[in-house]
Amino acid sequence: MADNTAFPQVDLEHVFYPKSVAVLGTNRVAGTVPHDIFANILKDNFQGIVYPVSPKERSVAGVRAYKYVVDIPDPVDLAILVFPSTVCNLALEQCGQKGVKSAIIISAGFREIGPAGVKREEEIKEIAKKYNISFIGPNCLGVINTDPLSRLNASFARKMPQEGSIAFLSQSGALCTAVLDYAQAKHIGFSKFVSFGNKASISEIDLMRYLKNDPKTKVILIYLEEITDGAGLMNTAREIITETGKPVLILKSGRTREGAAAAASHTGSLAGSDEVCDAAFKQAGIIRCTTIEEMFNSAIALAYQPVPQGKRVAIITNAGGPGVLATDATIAQHLELAKFSAETTEIYKKTLPATANIKNPVDVIGDARADRYRVALGSALADPGVDGVFVILTPQSMTDIENIAREVCATIGKYNKPGYASFMGEQDVAVGINILQQQSIPHYILPESMCRAYASALFFREHRDQTVEQQTEFSGIDKPKAVKVIQDALAAGRKYLPEEESDIVLNAFGLPMLPSGLAHSSDEARKMAEDIGFPVVMKVVSDDIIHKFDVKGVLLDIRSAEAAGDAYDTILRNIAAAKPDAKIKGILIQKMVTRGEEVILGVKRDPSFGAVIMFGLGGLFVEVFKDVSFRVAPVGPRAAGGMIREIRAYSMLAGARGKKPRDIKSVEEAIQRLSLLALELPEIKELDINPLIVNDEGSGCYVADARIML
C-alpha cells in the first residue's frame, strides 16, 4: 500500500475507455487465455481498435499481428499482457518505451506463488514506476466495460455481461466466472466488471475512486481477500456513500483463521482480525456480505428500487404458510410489520374476500388473481404507515402467475417506495420471475433473503444520511511528555511501561487518573495517603518487578494514615524477602475506588486497519461472552457513544436492576482521548485500561490500572 503512493495519479479512464488496445502475447490457439482475450475484445463489439502483439504469429483471428508493441504504428492507450510471467518484465519495458501509460497484466505466476513470484512482481513494479505506467493485476481475469461508448471485454470470461448499473470488483479471477454466469441467469447487468488480482499497482481503492464518479455505476460490489489499506478503504467508502449515495458492498473472505490461511496460501495476503473488519465496515457504512448470493440479493434491491425510509413493511401473500415464514424473517431482521391505516383496512374489507386476512401479513387467499394483488399491493404502498412491501406468491392451481407478475411490476412502479417479490418455487413460477427480473423488481427465491436485502438497504440509508462526524478537540494534551516516557523506555530497551509510566502517558492525554503520589518513606506515605483521602491502595514501583501481586508488592483498602505507614514498611519487607535485588523507586499510593462499574478500554494495532479502540465490561463479560465493541480510530463522539451502547451488557451501565445510571458521558470522553492517544503515539503496540471504574452519572470515571506495550 505505502508503495502505491509513489505511483503516478492512476489513470483509469484509459483502462475502461481506451481508443486503442494492444494484446501482448496473444496466439492463435482458441480456448487458451492469450487467444481468448484478444478474441473477446474483437467479437464483443469494442468501439476502439485492438492490435494483436505476438512475436511468432503474422495474424490472430484474421487481424494483422505485430511482433512487438513498439512496432504498432499508432499510439496505444492500453496494453494487455498475457505473456508468461517470466517475460512480462520485457513486455512491460517495451510498453514503457512505446509510451503506454495503462496496462492490464493477466498473467499469473507472481506474488501468489511465493518468493520467486514476489521478486518478479517487484520487478514489474519498478518498470511501471520508471515509465509512469499504472496497471491492473497481475494474476487476474481482466476488465469489462459494458458502456456502449466502449464495450470492452478485455477478459477471458466466457461471456460479456449485459449492461447495468452494478460495478463488480474482485480479487479472485475465478470467482468472476461464477458471478458472470450467476448474474446472466438472473438478468443482472453490470456497468464495470474488474478482476484486480494481486493489485500490485491499481488497488480496489483506486477503482472505487474511479467508480465514485462513473455515471454508469449506481452500486459497487467488491470481493476482497486481503485489506492492505483499511483506513483508505473506509474513507473512500464513506466518501462514496455520503457524497454520491452509491452503496458499497463487500464480501471479505478469510473470516476464520483457517480461511485466512487458505487466502494467504493463494494470494500471500496478511489477515487482520475479522471482528475488527466487521466493526470497521459498519463504521464506514459498508454493507458486509457473507455469500455471493447475499451480495447480489442486496445489490439488486439497491440498484433497482428506492431505498426504504423506514422499517415498517407490509407483506402481501396468497398463502398463509409463507406469510408466517416471511413474518418470522421480517422480525429476525429487526424490521416491523406495518400497521395499516383505517383507510387501507376499509379498502381491504370492501375489496378482498371475506376469507382473506386483511391484517399484516395480508393473505389474499389461494384463488387470488392479478386484480386482488393490485388492490392489496397498491393500497399498502399508498399507506403512509408502510415503508416498503414484500409480495409473495405460491403457484397454486388457480394462480395466474404471468399476469400477477405484470401487475406487481406496474403497481410497484407507481410508488416511490421499495417493493420486492418472492415467487416461491422454480419452474412454474419461472415465467413470473422472468418478468419481475426484466422489469427490475428485486426477486428472491426465499422470503428470508428478501427481508435481509431490505435490512441491508435500510442500513445503507442510515449511513448515507449521516453527517460526517466531527472529532472532538481536546485542549491541554501534553504529547511531548508522553513521547519522552516512551522514548526513554525504548532507549532502555524496554517493551513494557510500568504502571507509573503508563499513568504519565495516559495523564498527558487527559485520561481521568486516580489521585496518587510516589512515597519514598513511611512518613511520606502517611502524609500522602492523608492528602489523597482513604481508602487507598499502595503498590511497589520498580523496573525489576512486573507482576507486583506475586511478590506481595500491593496492599489494598488502607483506611488510615497509620495503616499507610505500616503498609509502606510491609511492602518493603515483602519485596526484600521475595526479590531482594530489585531496585525500588518508591511506593505508589493511589486512591481506591470501591464502587462503580468496571469497564475495559484497549488499543490494538490491526495490520489492515491500524489503531483500533476496544470497549467492554470488565471481567467475565469479556472473557466468557466476548461482549466487546471495536472502532477504528479516530473515534468521534457518536462512534464512542455507539460502541458503548452496542455491547449486550450496556444495560449494566444504563441503570439495570434499579441501579442508578453510570457516567456514560465520561466514558465517551475517555474513549475519544484514547483514540487521539493511539493515533498520536504510534510506538504504542497495545494498551489496556483494565479496569476503568465508572461512577454514577455526573461523577466521572477513573483509570484504576493500565498496561502499555511498545
Place this chain on the structure above:
Amino acid sequence: MADNTAFPQVDLEHVFYPKSVAVLGTNRVAGTVPHDIFANILKDNFQGIVYPVSPKERSVAGVRAYKYVVDIPDPVDLAILVFPSTVCNLALEQCGQKGVKSAIIISAGFREIGPAGVKREEEIKEIAKKYNISFIGPNCLGVINTDPLSRLNASFARKMPQEGSIAFLSQSGALCTAVLDYAQAKHIGFSKFVSFGNKASISEIDLMRYLKNDPKTKVILIYLEEITDGAGLMNTAREIITETGKPVLILKSGRTREGAAAAASHTGSLAGSDEVCDAAFKQAGIIRCTTIEEMFNSAIALAYQPVPQGKRVAIITNAGGPGVLATDATIAQHLELAKFSAETTEIYKKTLPATANIKNPVDVIGDARADRYRVALGSALADPGVDGVFVILTPQSMTDIENIAREVCATIGKYNKPGYASFMGEQDVAVGINILQQQSIPHYILPESMCRAYASALFFREHRDQTVEQQTEFSGIDKPKAVKVIQDALAAGRKYLPEEESDIVLNAFGLPMLPSGLAHSSDEARKMAEDIGFPVVMKVVSDDIIHKFDVKGVLLDIRSAEAAGDAYDTILRNIAAAKPDAKIKGILIQKMVTRGEEVILGVKRDPSFGAVIMFGLGGLFVEVFKDVSFRVAPVGPRAAGGMIREIRAYSMLAGARGKKPRDIKSVEEAIQRLSLLALELPEIKELDINPLIVNDEGSGCYVADARIML
C-alpha cells in the same frame, strides 16, 4: 390432541394405497379444485378405481358419476371431500353409512376461519368418531403417493412429483405448491407427499408413525405451524431416528412473536416458546431448518449420500477464492479441514501441476479438466483422515463442465463417504448440475449451503447412534408429603407457595436444602442457630408477607447465638412497624452459604412440550445474556450434563480463571430430581430455584432460595 386418542387406530394404508377412491363434490369445471382433484387422480395413472360423486353431474371427465357415495355399487377405501365446508358433515355422514373408513377433507372453512368454523370442525370430528373414520385435513391440498403400486395424486397440485425417497408433510397447503415446483426443477423425488391441514383427525405424528415403516421413505420432512403434542412428536421422532435410521427434518414457523400471531390468525394455532422448541428438537435429534431451501439442502445430503462419520472434510476446487469462502463456511459450521496423509500428499505432488495448492483446500487450478478432479477427489476420499469431500467448480474458459460432472459422480460413487458438490454460477454450469442431480450427488449453489448440509447430516448421525438414555432411579422420594403441601395451598386458594413450603416440596424430592429450622422465640433462635452453625440467615415466615425484604423481614450474615437472638427480636419489631396485622408463623433460620457459584434452576410448562427444565448461571448471565439451556422432562443424566455444558458460561463452573472446578455432578443430580418433581407434580405451574449455590467439586450444592407458583 387428547381428542385424537379417542379415534380408532389410524389406518393410513387406505389413504396411501386405496383400491378404490370416491371424490365427493367434484364437478366439470376445469381449473377448480373439485374438478382438478378428480382429474389429477385420473390422469396420473392411479392403479385403483376412482369414482366421481356429484349430486348434479351425470359424468365428470368422461367417467360416470354417482349422485351420492352410497350409490357406488362397490366398496370405497378412501373418500375425498371437496364439497363446501357447510355440507361436509352430510357427505361424511354418508361415507360412514357406506362403510368408508378413511377420508381426505380438502375443503377449507373450518377452524382456521374462527368460531363458526370451529363448530363445523367439531361436528365432522363427531361424525368421524361415530363411524370410526380417520381423515386427513380439513383445509389441505391433499395426498400424493408416487409408489408405482399406487400412483395416487389425490391433490390439486399442478403436477405429480417424481418418485424418490423423501417424504414431505406440510401443515400449509399452499407451501406444498411452491415445494413441488422447487423440487421438480432440482430433480428431487418424493415417496409420499401430504398436506395435512388442520389435522383434526390424523396428525403429523400419525403420519410419522406410518412413514417409519414405509420402505419407500428414507428421509422425513415436515413443515409445522403448530405443535399440539410436543412430547409425542419428540418420542416419535426419536424412535424413527434411532430404530430405523431415518432422519426427521422440521421447519417450524412462527418463531417470532409476530410470526406466531400470523400463524394463529390463519390456523388458530397456539404457540409455545421458540427457545423451548429449539431445545426439544435438538434433544430428540430432529434437524430444525429455518428455510425451505435449507430443509431440502439437508434432505438431499441425507437421502443421496452416506452419513458422514466425522467432521474432517477435504475441499477440492478449481479456484482459490471459492476455496477460501468454503473454508470459512466449513469452520463456521464447526467442521474441520482434514489433514492429508503422506500418501495422499505424495500423489498430489506427483500428479497435480506445480502451481496447484496441494494442501486442504486443494486448488487444482483454473485449467483443470476431469482427470485432475478425479485424482484429487479420489485420493481425498481414499484418505483415512478424510470423512467427506466438497467439490467446487467455477466455469472458467478452459473448464470442461460436463465431463468433470460425470467424473465427480463416478468417483464419489466408488467410496462409502459423503461427497457434495457446488458448481458455482447458473447457466454455464447448468449442464453439470443437471448431471449431478440426476446421479444423486447433492449439489448446492453456494459452498456455504453445502457446509451447512454436511453439519446437519453429522448432527443426525450423532443422534442416530446414541443409545436411549435411562432415567436415574431415585429412592426416598416422598411424593405424598409434597402433594399435601400443594393441596393445602390450593384448598386455601393460594397460587403461591412461601419459601418454607417450597422447601418442603423440594426436600420431598431430595433436592439439597440448606440446614434450617423455624424458631418461635429468641431463645429457640439462639439455640437453633448454634446447632445449624454460623453464619446464618433469618427470615420472617408469614402467609401475609410475600416480599420479605421490603418489610425488613430478612437479616443476613448472623454470626453468633447472641446476634441470632437479637435478630429474632429485631425482625419482629420490623414487621410490627411495617405490617402490624401480619400473622407470623415463626422466624426461619437457615445456614448461610457465602462461597460457591450461583446457578438458577427452573421449571416451566410449555403449551406444546409440557414440563421444561431450565438451567443457567445466576444474575446477569441470565438477565443480560440469556445464557440458559432448556430440556423437556424427563431429563436423564446425559441430558442434564449436556444442559450444564452447553451454556456459554460453563467455564465458570468447570474452573475458569484458576479457580477450582465446582461440583457439577451434584447439579446434574439436582436437575434430574427437579425433572422428576416437575413430572410428578403437574399442579406446579412454575418453579424457580434462584440461586442454587454450587460448592467446589465433591462438596455438593444447596438450594438457597426457591419460589413455586401453582
